[in-house]
Amino acid sequence: MTPDIDIPRPAAPAIEAQPLSPALGARVRGVDASQPLSPATLAQLLDLWHAHGVLCLPGQSLDELQQVRFGEYFGELATTQGEYQISKSHPAIMYITNEKENGEYVGALPDGEMYFHSDMCYVEKPSKATMLYAMQIPSQGGNTLFANMYKAYEALPAATRASLAGLKAVNSYEPGTSAPMAATRMRSARAEGVRSYSHPVVCTHPVTGRKALYVNRLMTEYIEGMPREESDALLESLFDFQERPEFIYEHRWTPGDLLIWDNRCMLHARTDFDASELRKLRRITVKGERIR
Missing domain, CATH: 3.60.130.10 (Clavaminate synthase-like)
Structure with a gap:
């Protein structure tokens, strides 16, 4: 054998x-x-x-x-x-x-793909x-x-991070290019029944526990409970910051x-x-x- x-x-x-x-x-x-x-x-x-x-x-x-x-x-x-x-x-x-x-x-x-965004951020x-x-x-x-929205959030000044805590922003399916256009876009979005949803400006990842910015130039419309002019200015500053070259691949x-x-x-x-x-x-x- x-x-x-x-x-x-x-x-x-x-x-x-x-x-x-x-x-x-x-x-x-x-x-x-x-x-x-x-x-x-x-x-x-x-x-x-x-x-x-x-x-x-x-x-x-x-x-x-x-x-x-x-x-x-x-x-x-x-x-x-x-x-x-x-x-x-x-x-x-x-x-x-x-x-x-x-x-x-x-x-x-x-064409909206040419602006930074997060997929389906306009739904629950x-x-x-x-x-x-x-x-x-x-x-x-x-x-x-x-x-990288982890790095963008972590690079913000401590005072800015503290000011964002608890804020929510409305995100809409209707594409746009900047926060100052929000009023016009939201009026037409409501008229046409376009989907929108409010999410925290800063989110916590459920697995890693790290915090990240959760706003984007294409779909984030305005911050809830904040005067429109103030909301627009804050969002524009966040959009510009999160798109800095050191956060991008x-x-x-x-x-x-x-x-x-x-x-x-x-x-x-x-x-x-x-x-x-x-x-x-x-x-x-x-x-x-x-x-x-």
Whole structure:
């Protein structure tokens, strides 16, 4: 009888993480997002995500359902808004693209993306996470900017941080570019039934316990209980501060990049690009809880 021989099995590749920038983010290697994750790998990945706010997994090859499965490791997925839903395989899939069929856009590429914002901040329970998978990228532009709201809050003068405690701000779906436009935008928003919701100006992350600014130039309208002129001035100063270069990382996409960011503590925006070139990314979002 041939004795049993122990054949050494290759160890699973270790996860490697390198900072994307001094401001935020990590590039993660050693994870194949198209395959199921072990509990140990998932735990390590979530720890990295909470620590860095944005994770980039380069060189991925994902179909729709593989991306859905990977996204579900971060929580329950949200359903794509009806006007953008073009995937028949899963209701969470949405395409961010300037692609056209029969002269009509088949995905979403709103101009508002070019201003910093937080996804779904105009509803009671905003998205916890957003994930983008790069499929086709223009030769220049179409980059995604991320801003670290932990660092922005922590860099504020102590007196300013104290003055923000307990304040709430209204966020609206109707896009805009600055706080002084708020009065006009809110009148039309109410008339059209556009969604809006009030959240703390400073939130506390439910996992890390860190505080972060939770306002943004695109959708934050005004601070509750504060005279409009004073509210506008304070918001403009916060917008300018949170968009300082030292808090920002600019991601230049490569096809196969998979990015997932923490929507509770990171803002994002898009740079412009030549509309004659195709930009196509596949997006899913993860449901969140009330901002506190």
